[in-house]
Amino acid sequence: MLLKFKQATHQQYLANLPKLSLSISDVKTLYKTEDFRNALLEQISIAKHTIYITALYLEKDDAGKDIFHALYTAKQANPLLEIKILVDWHRAQRGRIGSVVNLTNADWYYNVSQQYPSLDIPVYGIPVNTREALGVLHLKGFIFDDTLLYSGASINDVYLQRHNKYRYDRYQLIKNEKLTTSMKYYIDNSLLKSNAIHRLNIYNRPKTAEFKTTIKPFRLSLRESAYIFTGNASNSELAVTPLVGLGKRNELNCTITHLMSATEKKLTICTPYFNLPVVLVRIISHLLRKNKKIEIIIGDKTANDFYIPPEEPFKIIGALPYLNEINLRRFISQFQKYIDNKQLIIRLWKNNNNTYHLKGLWIDNIWQLITGNNLNPRAWTLDLENAVLIHDPDQEMQEQRHYELECIRKHTKIITHHCELDNIEAYPIKVKKLIRSLLRTRVDRLISHIL
Numbered sequence: 001m002l003l004k005f006k007q008a009t010h011q012q013y014l015a016n017l018p019k020l021s022l023s024i025s026d027v028k029t030l031y032k033t034e035d036f037r038n039a040l041l042e043q044i045s046i047a048k049h050t051i052y053i054t055a056l057y058l059e060k061d062d063a064g065k066d067i068f069h070a071l072y073t074a075k076q077a078n079p080l081l082e083i084k085i086l087v088d089w090h091r092a093q094r095g096r097i098g099s100v101v102n103l104t105n106a107d108w109y110y111n112v113s114q115q116y117p118s119l120d121i122p123v124y125g126i127p128v129n130t131r132e133a134l135g136v137l138h139l140k141g142f143i144f145d146d147t148l149l150y151s152g153a154s155i156n157d158v159y160l161q162r163h164n165k166y167r168y169d170r171y172q173l174i175k176n177e178k179l180t181t182s183m184k185y186y187i188d189n190s191l192l193k194s195n196a197i198h199r200l201n202i203y204n205r206p207k208t209a210e211f212k213t214t215i216k217p218f219r220l221s222l223r224e225s226a227y228i229f230t231g232n233a234s235n236s237e238l239a240v241t242p243l244v245g246l247g248k249r250n251e252l253n254c255t256i257t258h259l260m261s262a263t264e265k266k267l268t269i270c271t272p273y274f275n276l277p278v279v280l281v282r283i284i285s286h287l288l289r290k291n292k293k294i295e296i297i298i299g300d301k302t303a304n305d306f307y308i309p310p311e312e313p314f315k316i317i318g319a320l321p322y323l324n325e326i327n328l329r330r331f332i333s334q335f336q337k338y339i340d341n342k343q344l345i346i347r348l349w350k351n352n353n354n355t356y357h358l359k360g361l362w363i364d365n366i367w368q369l370i371t372g373n374n375l376n377p378r379a380w381t382l383d384l385e386n387a388v389l390i391h392d393p394d395q396e397m398q399e400q401r402h403y404e405l406e407c408i409r410k411h412t413k414i415i416t417h418h419c420e421l422d423n424i425e426a427y428p429i430k431v432k433k434l435i436r437s438l439l440r441t442r443v444d445r446l447i448s449h450i451l
Contacts, residue, residue: 010262014367017255018231019239019391020178027238027390029400030171031407036151037063037160039173043144044070048078052143052184053085056136057092058123059156060108066162067155068112075119086139086187089125089208090132092200109201123201126191127215128222128246128384130208135219138383139244140372143184146177150388152359152372158305159357167305167355170270170404172370174240174388182229182242190225194218222384223247238396244386252373252385257283259363259389266293268362270408272305272355273320274298274328275376281331288338295345297408299356301325301422303349314430319438322431325421332418339416347412358408365395 030036044051044067051071058064075081092106103111109123129135142149151171153159158167191197196218198206208215223246233239245252260267260283267287274296276284284294301307301321308318328346338344349356361369371387373379390397415421424432 010258013258017241019233019241021233022238024396026175028173029404033161033166036171047144051083054139055154057154060105061157063157063160063162072116083121085123088137089127106200113201125200130215135382138385143180148174167357169357182227239391241389246384248381263292265364268295270297270358270360271375272299272357274324277380297347300348300350303356305355310428329418329421346415349412351411
């Protein structure tokens with residue numbers, strides 16, 4: 001009786017979420033990285049009033065140049081077009097981890113702006129915390145008038161498959177004016193009005209230390225912020241709910257736990273880095289004990305964007321994929337009996353030298369969460385995250401949902417025992433030495449929390 005009551009509580013939470021009515025003709029799932037790139041460029045070219053780009057970073061590479069110059073071209077053709085670009089303040093002012101660069105992305109933004117002196121496209125740096133390791137802008141979504149192109153991707157060559165390599169993500173086009181209005185309002189009022197926000201594409205950018213005292217109250221304000229909208233959909237129709245959150249007990253985290261706990265038949269999870277928060281592992285354990293089916297699709301360690309091939313110079317960040325694999329081995333050992341009885345399916349994704357960046361949840365063919373949230377401790381506590389939740393009670397999106405999952409599963413293999421994964425003894429010597437040191441001092445727990 002108590003279990004039924006708890007299940008009803010989770011269902012009631014979801015039923016009470018405000019929802020925006022959707023027409024099936026206004027939701028389009030994209031299945032390939034190149035389709036995402038083409039859609040991004042197309043939406044830039046046809047936008048009439050507003051373009052808001054939010055991403056962790058916009059990289060100085062061929063794909064970044066394509067997007068940046070497409071935005072300036074659109075502005076040139078339509079001077080009244082309002083364009084705003086938001087990226088993480090700290091990430092924009094350093095190179096890629098482990099690399100040394102003289103010209104940062106922020107420097108490049110300024111240089112590009114000088115090529116178009118008559119046009120103004122602001123690039124804002126959002127400092128979610130005083131240091132990158134303590135929190136970044138992980139808000140995702142590209143807004144074009146009344147259309148949202150949502151993906152966990154940032155903008156660079158691999159995310160947009162500009163050359164021969166890609167980083168696989170999820171991509172959804174959703175046309176809904178109330179949805180885009182609520183997201184634009186959040187950006188304008190919860191983010192850009194703060195005196196902690198500064199432009200990156202200017203010559204004299206302030207140093208973080210100069211406005212450090214404004215970042216803490218800004219972060220505190222983000223913990224209380226939310227998308228503001230009035231729901232207009234019932235629980236019996238196709239609908240969407242935008243969610244945003246920062247900090248352990250935010251609305252997005254709360255919704256994720258209720259979604260997973262409300263599973264009646266099957267839950268599917270995608271995450272690129274296998275490092276689930278403890279609370280989510282507990283929910284999985286509870287669901288398995290109640291005979292629910294769970295499928296988890298994870299990137300192979302070699303499909304991790306931090307993976308460094310053994311023949312290349314080793315950097316400390318390269319240990320992260322191996323730590324994730326160790327987590328997965330432990331998880332499989334813990335739940336082996338459920339793998340044996342086919343309740344729990346673990347899939348590893350690998351496709352040549354491409355990488356895997358998918359995140360999200362599918363629950364009972366009724367709910368799907370589209371998000372940039374990595375479902376790891378960092379996303380759970382440190383970063384500013386968002387998502388869109390689709391409720392599909394009549395399964396109008398069944399064909400799109402089924403095909404998307406089939407595309408994701410295409411390059412996966414099912415793992416039936418932890419012995420199918422490498423152990424520490426099989427790791428490269430430098431990796432093995434570092435990980436043993438980390439495990440011995442338990443520093444791996446801190447690394448898993450902040451990376």
